Amino acid sequence: MPTFKVNDMTCGHCVSTITKAIKGVDRAAKVTIDLAQHLVTVEPTEADASDLGDAITEAGYTPELLHADASAAAAQQPSKAGGCCGCR
Secondary structure (H helix, E strand, O other): OOEEEOOOOOOHHHHHHHHHHHHHHOOOOEEEEEOOOOEEEEEOOOOOHHHHHHHHHHOOOOOEEEOOOOHHHHHOOOOOOOOOOOOO
């Protein structure tokens, strides 16, 4: 189950945009988003992690694929300013 750190995901609009992008490549995927931690977890049915990451990138974001052993450390990194509306 791929999990992405998306530091430039900053608001509900970002969540909606990323969810739609993922559903565009894997309609039946289950998408779980933790906006506070900037995490996107996907249970894909047909797309692989690369396709999912590409979809997030094409939507205008910078996903970082996390590995299970590095996810806790990466989740503690400070987020950068940005996102679709410039909020933090």
